[in-house]
Amino acid sequence: MEIEDKIETFNSLLRRRGFIWGPSPEIYGGFAGFYSYGPAGMALKNNVLSLYRRELRAFGFGEVECPTIMPEIVWKASGxxxxxxxPVMRCEECNTLYRVDQFLQENLPDLMIDGLSFEQMEDLIKKNNLQCPKCDTLFKEIEEYNLMLKTQVGNNVTAYLRPETATTTYLLFNRLDQDARRQYPIKIFQYGKAYRNEISPRQQVLRMRAFDQLELQLFIGREQEMDFEEFENVKNKKLPLLDWKLQEQNINKPSIISLEQALNEKIIKKPAYGYCLYLGYYLIKILGYPEDVIRFRQHSPNERAHYADDAWDLEINTKQFNWVEICGIHDRTDYDLKRHGDFSKQNFEAFMGSDPKLKEIPQILEIAFGPDRIIYTLLEAAFNVEDGRINLKLPPTLAPNTVAVFPLVRNKENIRNLAMKVHKNLLESRISSFYDESGSIGKRYRRQDELGTPFCITIDYESLENNTVTLRDRDTMDQIRIKIHEVSELIIKKIF
RNA sequence: GCGCUCUUAGUAUAGUGGUAAGAAUCUCGGGUUUCCAACCCGAGGACCCGGGUUCAAUUCCCGGAGGGCGCACCA
Incomplete structure (x- = not known):
């Protein structure tokens, strides 16, 4: 079969090899915006997550887990x-849906639409006899389109599935403050599902209605944001930064500058925020993305979320979907804790600076990863077709299988037995080994190449004589002979 | 959500108003095989869902679901 280096080949690989399936449930025709991971996809995701958990521990972060459903008051407070x-309105004739605020701004450019209530917007529509541009039907009433999924809990109590994990982390603030013994910044992350009722989900797992988030939070004082010890260690690191002023000039090539320079040129405001940019970059780099597919893009002031004072997206350049945001870094200020303090009647003020008499509400800096987007973009970046061979160049630590073991031929009992023994020994060392004896040896190598397995071990006739096996490298296809009793040790050494 | 378009084994496809929907790859069993998708034998597996037209629908028509593209949307 001819293997072509095309995006279609990649898309079918995702399904064939059990990375991503869907939309789920496939046997019932599918439900837009919902996908499942197969064994290979899940192994990859878990490997990324274990790596991240280890790294975050090293960076001083603790982990929490909160409910995915929260009562209405939480989302009132969060904004x-x-x-x-x-606000949307639907044409009764042709069923086209319009975003009311944008429609009004276009049709009544002299008026200030932002901030008007639903009733005020409805009045404007009636007064101006606005009609559907497609079929000239008059508009009637405004409907709500809720991006949050609503549900009922217990005796008809309204609740919502969380549209982000971050808010649920903030609700723990006074617990965390006690737990951390008021040492700032408090560094906490949460991994889990979030839900958004997207109008039209598209682009596979990049815009799902149920998706994973991995969100890191720094609770930090105003003084510490500007004088941040850990910034000193990273200030010389160079990052590809595309600030919004560059974007305004239609420049889309990022400047590669150090964080210190970015601070001096007022591209970023706070050292602690610069540290967050670095941390986001570091965690993405260790997954093995090539340098030139990564950039940071700053949000323009009107693109920012309601809670953000500054926001940069870490984006990956993909073949299929261009630049894709896989991580967002937000300066959420004291917005969240202020609001939750007001709504819950709690006092979240703490002594955080050098003045022992001055209490303040902590600032929050957030680094939000979309693990599903990481998995997709990582797979796409790893996908290669080399001389008709699919090679998924995943970093060895992340590959679903670390090693595969084959008997050179399957009809020689002693070769088979030795191969199974080698495989079993690897498993006993808790190395994820895969045993395969079906088909020709070449076919077995190719199967593993498609899964990104970095090493294949083959037991041949020579193995029977001198207790050695061949170790084949995925990328070079070169083989070396190694002693059987050194296999596990060597694999571990090559991987870590 | 609107418009256009598409939907056939796991994957990528051929084809048809009427016997057994075809080949590839794939999977399983067997044979062969001293290192990169080799070969031989045998087997398995599909017309997205609902309704209509018709003696007969996978095929034509309508609706739905899902995918792609464009528009809108995307904290």
């Missing part, structure tokens, strides 16, 4: 109830 509900 999501207000901001995640869009």
């Amino acid at each position: 999501h109830l207000e901001r995640f509900i869009d």
